[in-house]
Amino acid sequence: MTSEMPHIVIAVDGPAAAGKGTLSRRLSEHYGLRHLDTGLTYRATAKALLDRGLPLDDEDLAAEIARGLDLSGLDRSVLSAHDIGEAASRVAVMPKVRRALVEAQREFAGIEPGAVLDGRDIGTVVCPDALIKFYVTASPEVRARRRHDEIVGNGGEADLASILSDIEKRDARDTGRADSPLRPAPDAHLLDTTEMGIEAAFEAARHLVDAALER
Ligand code: C5P
Numbered sequence: 001m002t003s004e005m006p007h008i009v010i011a012v013d014g015p016a017a018a019g020k021g022t023l024s025r026r027l028s029e030h031y032g033l034r035h036l037d038t039g040l041t042y043r044a045t046a047k048a049l050l051d052r053g054l055p056l057d058d059e060d061l062a063a064e065i066a067r068g069l070d071l072s073g074l075d076r077s078v079l080s081a082h083d084i085g086e087a088a089s090r091v092a093v094m095p096k097v098r099r100a101l102v103e104a105q106r107e108f109a110g111i112e113p114g115a116v117l118d119g120r121d122i123g124t125v126v127c128p129d130a131l132i133k134f135y136v137t138a139s140p141e142v143r144a145r146r147r148h149d150e151i152v153g154n155g156g157e158a159d160l161a162s163i164l165s166d167i168e169k170r171d172a173r174d175t176g177r178a179d180s181p182l183r184p185a186p187d188a189h190l191l192d193t194t195e196m197g198i199e200a201a202f203e204a205a206r207h208l209v210d211a212a213l214e215r
Contacts, residue, residue: 008114011122014136015171017143019198024118026202036108038119041101043079046087056090063096089170093177102126123185132212135184138194140167
C-alpha cells in the first residue's frame with residue numbers, strides 16, 4: 001500500500017458465526033489493512049473477570065478492566081471458548097464497558113493505513129464514517145451448523161441443537177440490548193451467506209470495496 005492510498009476503514013457487522021471473521025481476514029489481507037475482531041475485546045474483558053473470580057455484572061469493575069486492556073495481546077485460541085463468548089455478551093450490555101472498548105477500537109481504526117473491524121456496532125457506532133460497511137448474516141440453522149463443523153473439525157465434541165439454542169439466545173441479547181444493539185447501519189451492504197458461502201461473499205465484498213475506492 002503506497003502513501004497515496006486514502007485511509008481506509010472497512011466495517012463488518014453481523015451476528016455470531018455468520019462468516020464475518022473470515023470475510024474480514026480476507027479483506028484485510030487483500031487490501032493490506034490491519035484487522036481487529038472487536039468481539040475479542042469483549043471476550044478478553046469477560047475472561048479477565050472470570051479468571052479473577054469477579055462478578056460479571058459490576059459495571060464499574062468491568063469498565064476498569066476494559067480500560068486497561070492491551071489490544072496487542074488478544075489471543076484468539078484462548079478467547080474463542082464457548083463460555084467466554086457467553087460471558088462476553090453479558091459484559092457487552094454495560095454502557096461504561098462499551099465506551100472504554102469503543103475508544104480503543106476507534107484508536108486502532110485511526111492508525112494508517114486503516115483497518116478492517118468486525119463486530120456488532122462498527123458501522124453504527126464505532127466507525128460511522130467508514131469507507132464501506134457490510135452486514136453479514138445467515139440463517140441461525142446454517143450458522144449453528146458452521147460452528148458445529150468447526151468445533152468437530154478441530155477435534156472437539158459438539159451438539160448441534162444446543163449450539164443452535166445458544167446462537168438464538170446470543171442473537172436475542174445482542175439485538176435486544178439498549179446500548180448499541182446489533183442492527184445493520186442504514187448504508188451497510190447486506191451479505192447473506194446462507195446460500196452463497198463465504199468465498200462468494202468475499203468476491204462480492206471485494207467488488208464493492210473496489211467501486212468505493214474508485215469514487
Ligand atoms: O463476535 P463474538 O462472538 O466474539 O462476540 C462476543 C460477544 O461480544 C457478542 O455476543 C456481543 O455481545 C459482544 N460484542 C459486541 N460488540 C462488538 C463485538 C462483540 O457487543 N462490536
